[in-house]
Amino acid sequence: MHPHGYVRITAASPPVHVGAPRKNAVEIQVLLQQHVESDIVLFPELSLTGYTAADLFGQQQLLDAAMDALQQIVTASAGRDQLIVVGLPVSVADSLYNCAAAIDNGRLLGIVPKQFLPNYKEFYEARWFRAADGGEPATIEIENEPIPFGIDLLFRSGDAVVGIEICEDLWTPNPPSGLMAVAGSNILLNLSASTETVGKASWRTDLVKSQSGRCIAAYAYAGAGPTESTTDVVFGAHCMVAENGAILSHSRRVGDGQPAWQGATSATVDVDIQKLGHDRRTIGSFDDARSTLPRRYRKIDFSLAQTPDRALQRDIAPRPFVPSDPDTLADRCSEIFEIQSAGLAQRIRQLPQNMPLFIGVSGGLDSTLALVVAAKMCQRYDWPTSRIHGITMPGFGTTDQTRESADRLMQQLGVTRETIDIRPLCLQAFQSLQHQPLGIDAENRDVETLQLQLVQTPNDAQDLVFENIQARIRTFLLMSRGFVLGTGDLSEQALGWSTYNGDHMSMYNVNTSVPKTLVRFLVRFAGDHHFDESVRSTLHQIADAVISPELMPPTEEGAIRQSTEATIGAYELHDFFLFHFIRNGYTPDKILWLAKQAKFSEPYDDKTLADTMQTFFKRFFANQFKRTCVPDGPKVGSVSLSPRGDWRMPSDADPDAWRR
Structure with missing residues (x-):
């Protein structure tokens, strides 16, 4: 994190091996090595198992393998002040949740479950998962350690406060990220597995852009890619990072008209949380919305390294009043x-x-x-x-x-x-x-x-x-x-x-x-x-x-x-x-x-x-x-x-x- 308030975010989509968490953990670690200077690295929805595992989600073997793969990434993160967010299925009592796990420096910080499950057209998530509603246990035990769990978790490092939602959460009339922003989150992350169909990329981009503007926040989106199962659909590996209504960086995706590629895609950029803080302070109606919060949020601290000598990865317009395009x-x-x-x-x-x-x-x-x-x-x-x-x-x-x-x-x-x-x-x-x-x-x-x-x-x-x-x-x-x-x-x-x-x-x-x-x-x-x-x-x-x-x-x-x-x-x-x-x-x-x-x-x-x-x-x-x-x-x-x-x-x- 730069002293002037710049936080480097990478949204990445690795190749996925459906039903093979150990292999997926290796793919994720390869990308982490490529983005060691990023403060936050975000991966897609269910990235440890593959989103398209379908009825395999009912198999204890897959769930155990996913948890082992998670511990593999937690261990590999030791010594690195970097927030890593991966997706996996998590069994809690007799329910299964589609979750995001937040990791920093050898520590599993917390797990956030998905709140809105798509169960229409090509999506059948309710067949395997339960939608989180806030009534879940506040902690769950992993490796004999109590780990914070729930839809009320935010992750904080200095002035950077991170909120996490998962795919369909963004597409609803009232996305959870809106409440997280009002509760103080200025960086919002979305782990996604959005299918690639005609015209959908434009709609998806508009959603990310508008939500970042509505929340006066940075919004990072990491989408599953074409190495997911293509039995019925194709995923585009669309990754992007927006800030207060503007897309700052985006990756390749299936259907972008460019030559085909193999491997991972990613989008990396430095977001300016000082600028976001200024805008929130000056727009009084943003503060007024706090009265609408339905719950209190727990803030879990993590550490980001100070990087005063790091070159800025962001375009600085020499004539900010005059668009370059x-x-x-x-x-x-x-x-x-x-x-x-x-x-x-x-x-x-x-x-x-x-x-x-x-x-x-x-x-x-x-x-x-x-x-x-x-x-x-x-x-x-x-x-x-x-x-x-x-x-x-x-x-x-x-x-x-x-x-x-x-x-x-x-x-x-x-x-x-x-x-x-x-x-x-x-x-x-x-x-x-x-x-x-x-x-x-x-x-x-x-x-x-x-x-x-x-x-x-x-x-x-x-x-x-x-x-x-x-x-x-x-x-x-x-x-x-x-x-x-x-x-x-x-x-x-x-x-x-x-x-x-x-x-x-x-x-x-x-x-x-x-x-x-x-x-x-x-x-x-x-x-x-x-x-x-x-x-x-x-x-x-x-x-x-x-x-x-x-x-x-x-x-x-x-x-x-x-x-x-x-x-x-x-x-x-x-x-x-x-x-x-x-x-x-x-x-x-x-x-x-x-x-x-x-x-x-x-x-x-x-x-x-x-x-x-x-x-x-x-x-x-x-x-x-x-x-x-x-x-x-x-x-x-x-x-x-x-x-x-x-x-x-x-x-x-x-x-x-x-x-x-």
């Missing part, structure tokens, strides 16, 4: 557009009919996305796009490239266009405030003279008043006209990268919960899927440009001088930090450790990662006051910083614990 990304982008458009349309319906919508169009990513969303909304609801009034407001930092992109895009989308040069108003503000922009005396100077002098200032010159005046004048001009559509994105809110009561403010902000890394993909997606070639070219050009507020003057060659990412760090890092800080509640040291595992668009050394994280937390805490008063806007993903919804934080909170 192209089809998933396309679906995500399409859905976000729908949410943004629907939210904006509802707000527009409350306005006087045909009231124009004003948007400042800079030629940058954020205003482009907001403009595209507004245009798609008008098309969807049969409103003329001319109702959108796009205003370009060139200032002292505007370059020809972004202005031309803005003008061309507005023309292509058919919106009403207007240009207002904000420099004269800015100059008047400098003079009224007796401010010297970038150290230049603004008195008795005209706009063009001041522009020439500003361009000649050093590239590293700084002047926050100079920047804020431009941002606030743009907002003043927009809001003096009518209903203003905001453009600022989630990443800018997190970092406070906006001018208070400047570009920070609007009447409705469709981008409010879209992070910068996703904005870029949305702009490209819009070009690829919603518009013709001319618009596509413009949108891709905007998506590929340097991210800049263009408030500082350009270089003498007319290029963008002010790069946002050169100033505060790469947005892909800030979005990575933001996601894991807000969505998962991770500590800074865990986030930094994960960042070192992720494959970003370029390699970042340890100093860059640490410095950028310092910037993130410093700015995040310092700029809560801006987030406390932001305009309405739709939540589109799992992370939002709305003070009315997801994120409520004091503006004067001390970041010391995080920055240290």
